[in-house]
Amino acid sequence: MTAGAALRGIGSRLAELSPLDLSLWLTLTLVLVRPGPADPWYLVGSTTLIAIIVLLVPELLRRRETWFLLAGLYFLSNNVIRYELCDNHKFLTSYWCLAIGLSLSMRDRAGALAVNGRVIVGFVFALATLQKLFSASYLSGEMFEQLLVLDDRFFSLSYLLGDGFTVEHSLRNTAQLENALRNSLPSVDLEGGDAVRGAALFLTWWTVTIEAALAILFLLPPRLRIASYRDHVLLAFVISTYPPTNVIQFGWLILAMGVAATEESQRRRRLIYIGAFLFIFIFSTGQIRQMLFDAARF
Amino acid sequence: MHDDPLKRAICLGSASVLLVLTALLQIYRVEEQDLHPWKGGGFGMFAASPEQRALRIIPIDENRIGYITPMPSRYRGTTADRLLFRPAESRLREFARQLLTEDWLLIGIDQEPGKQYPVPRYDILDPSSSEPIRIVEIRLEVHVYRYDADSDELRATLLTEIAEKPEQPR
Numbered sequence: 001m002t003a004g005a006a007l008r009g010i011g012s013r014l015a016e017l018s019p020l021d022l023s024l025w026l027t028l029t030l031v032l033v034r035p036g037p038a039d040p041w042y043l044v045g046s047t048t049l050i051a052i053i054v055l056l057v058p059e060l061l062r063r064r065e066t067w068f069l070l071a072g073l074y075f076l077s078n079n080v081i082r083y084e085l086c087d088n089h090k091f092l093t094s095y096w097c098l099a100i101g102l103s104l105s106m107r108d109r110a111g112a113l114a115v116n117g118r119v120i121v122g123f124v125f126a127l128a129t130l131q132k133l134f135s136a137s138y139l140s141g142e143m144f145e146q147l148l149v150l151d152d153r154f155f156s157l158s159y160l161l162g163d164g165f166t167v168e169h170s171l172r173n174t175a176q177l178e179n180a181l182r183n184s185l186p187s188v189d190l191e192g193g194d195a196v197r198g199a200a201l202f203l204t205w206w207t208v209t210i211e212a213a214l215a216i217l218f219l220l221p222p223r224l225r226i227a228s229y230r231d232h233v234l235l236a237f238v239i240s241t242y243p244p245t246n247v248i249q250f251g252w253l254i255l256a257m258g259v260a261a262t263e264e265s266q267r268r269r270r271l272i273y274i275g276a277f278l279f280i281f282i283f284s285t286g287q288i289r290q291m292l293f294d295a296a297r298f
Numbered sequence: 299m300h301d302d303p304l305k306r307a308i309c310l311g312s313a314s315v316l317l318v319l320t321a322l323l324q325i326y327r328v329e330e331q332d333l334h335p336w337k338g339g340g341f342g343m344f345a346a347s348p349e350q351r352a353l354r355i356i357p358i359d360e361n362r363i364g365y366i367t368p369m370p371s372r373y374r375g376t377t378a379d380r381l382l383f384r385p386a387e388s389r390l391r392e393f394a395r396q397l398l399t400e401d402w403l404l405i406g407i408d409q410e411p412g413k414q415y416p417v418p419r420y421d422i423l424d425p426s427s428s429e430p431i432r433i434v435e436i437r438l439e440v441h442v443y444r445y446d447a448d449s450d451e452l453r454a455t456l457l458t459e460i461a462e463k464p465e466q467p468r
Contacts, residue, residue, distance in 0.1 A: 079320065084337050084384035085376065091320060091339030099313035106301050106309050119314045124341055127321045131345035137444075143347045146445035150452075151348065177452065180443060181352050184366050186454050193450040207344065245344075 015271040020110040022270055023117070023260035024061050026277060027096065028054055030252045031070060039090075043077040062109075067101035088124075089250035095120060096253055110264075117260035121234070122218035124254075129212045138208075144200035149173050149192050157244050158192070161199035165192045210237050222261075231269055234258045235276050243283035251280045327384070332440075332457055334383040349442045351382040352454070356437040357402050364437060370400070385440040385458050394436040394462035402433045437461045 014022060032051040034044065050070060054060045074094035078086045099120060103112035132138045148158040148165070150173050158165045169192035176188040214237060217230035234254065242251035259273045301309070317339075324340025327333035335346040358364035369378050373393075381393060439459040443452045 079339065083339075084333060085379055086339070087336065088339055088341050088343055092317070095313040095317050098316070102309040102312055106306070108301075112309055115310050116313060119310070120317060123314055123317055127318070127341040128343075128345065131325070131340065131342040135342075135345045137347045138345050140447065142445060142447045143344065145447050146347050147344075149450075150445070177350065177443075180452060180454070181350065182368075184352065184354055184441075184454075187451050190445070190450050190452055193447055197447070247343075 011271055011274055014274050015267045017270075018110060018264060019260050019262045019266075019270065020113055021061075022274075023113060023256050024100065026252065026256040026259060027100065028061065029277075030093070030249060030256065034249070040077060040082065043073060046073050062104060064101045064104035067097045067104065071095075071097035071101055087247075087250075089247060089253055092120075092124065092250070092253050096257065110260075113260045114262075117257035118218045118222065118230075121254060121257050121261075122215055125211045126215035126219065129208060129215055132208045132211070138204065141197065141201040141204045144203045144207075145193055145196055148196040148200055148203075149190050150177060153246050154244060157199070157203075158196050161202070162192065162196040163194075163198060165195040169195070207241070210240075218261075231258060231262065231266075231273075235272060238276050239279060242280045246284055248280050248284040252277060332385055337383045347444055349444060350452070351385075351457070352441045352443065353378060353381055353385075354437075354439040354441060355397065356439070357397070357431075357433045358435040358437065360432045360434050362434075364435070370397075381438075382440065387458070387460055390438045390440075390458070390460045391462055394438050394460060397436045398433065398462060398464050402431050435461055435463045 014025075017025065028051055031047050032055075034047075038044070039047075047070060050066065050073075054066060060066045071094050074090075074097055078090040079094055082090075099116035100113060103109055103116055106112040135143070137143050147154045148162065149169070152170070152174065155167075155170045158170065159167070173190045173192065176190060179185065180188040210233065213233050214230070217227055217233055220227040222228075235258075238251050238254060242248060255273055255277050259270055262269050262273070300306075320338075321340040324333065324338035324342065327338060328335045328340065328342065328346075334349060334351065335342045336348060353369060354366050355369060356364040356366055377393070381389060437459065438461075440457045441454040442457045443454050445452055
């Protein structure tokens with residue numbers, strides 16, 4: 001059997017899983033692999049141990065106690081002890097584990113998890129949209145312009161979308177930032193702002209538009225025909241957003257929630273979700289990012 | 299058989315309510331307590347400029363001369379990050395009081411090109427080194443660097459500051 005056939009076999013077996021089970025397995029993968037910045041040792045140790053026990057005793061995957069325990073650990077560490085140190089997705093992990101535990105407490109577990117998945121994704125993007133619409137530095141394009149000239153995660157995009165933004169610009173800007181912080185300088189000049197201004201405005205309006213669309217589609221009653229497009233928009237958002245920003249954990253969480261909200265019959269759609277899950281993982285290894293960087297540079 | 303309405307409401311609403319309440323608290327703390335807009339669970343990442351913050355520690359000696367000194371190595375990491383991302387006055391004062399209990403040492407004088415005066419550098423005293431300098435006050439300043447697209451500049455503005463002196467014996 002070829003590697004491709006083997007992968008297709010694994011993919012179709014995963015797609016055969018119910019939305020509930022697939023969502024639980026994807027979430028457990030996130031707990032075990034924990035991509036992204038390191039968590040404190042006590043959280044890594046305790047949650048990894050739980051995930052390994054669940055792998056050894058798969059019946060525990062559908063036990064609400066497993067998820068309440070994970071929710072408690074994540075909540076205590078990220079939402080309480082390390083409140084101001086944690087990015088958004090760290091908070092979201094505890095809410096999602098809590099939602100899973102609560103959904104597993106109901107008679108209609110799959111239906112409850114689907115509702116929780118839809119509502120949480122809807123509120124996340126509603127809050128993200130509102131924060132953007134009330135932010136002057138976002139609406140002016142300044143936020144993305146700063147990222148494009150100064151944030152190394154965005155440099156590949158700056159070279160691709162910018163009009164003349166070069167590696168030299170990025171190196172000099174990074175050095176200027178370090179210089180300002182190290183020597184307490186009142187201001188430093190950056191370069192390349194003009195070159196990325198158009199790209200920054202495009203990213204500004206693309207992001208707020210797609211996030212607003214996601215908020216609306218996920219919060220609309222699922223019986224409405226237009227709401228069935230939520231998966232398409234979510235996948236487009238995840239694939240276009242998380243690889244460049246490299247917030248893989250957030251991407252995985254959103255996908256696990258989106259999968260929970262799919263219909264039992266939508267096997268092909270779940271297969272695409274699995275593909276997106278793998279795509280952003282492969283992208284996060286840096287190989288594709290480096291290829292883009294090299295292509296833009298030469 | 300269906301679940302009763304109260305159980306249904308709790309199981310379907312708790313996580314979302316928690317999410318929204320935390321986000322509202324984050325928005326309040328960003329506005330009122332200088333919490334970093336990308337932190338605290340409000341989903342404000344990529345909504346406001348990604349502020350670069352700097353904590354300036356200024357020990358002042360008995361001649362009332364103070365100079366900016368780098369964050370002592372033992373406080374780098376979590377302690378420094380907490381002060382930067384949520385620089386509440388009580389925390390800054392507690393940190394300043396901690397710094398006042400340390401023995402400070404003049405470790406060198408930099409003559410930076412283009413600057414008129416030499417810049418003394420302080421650090422916390424190593425037990426094996428010489429006599430410490432008497433520090434009579436510690437000032438802490440949190441500055442935030444924001445990007446100005448009109449001028450292509452990254453500019454520092456003062457976010458908050460405190461000064462703390464050693465407690466006088468009664």
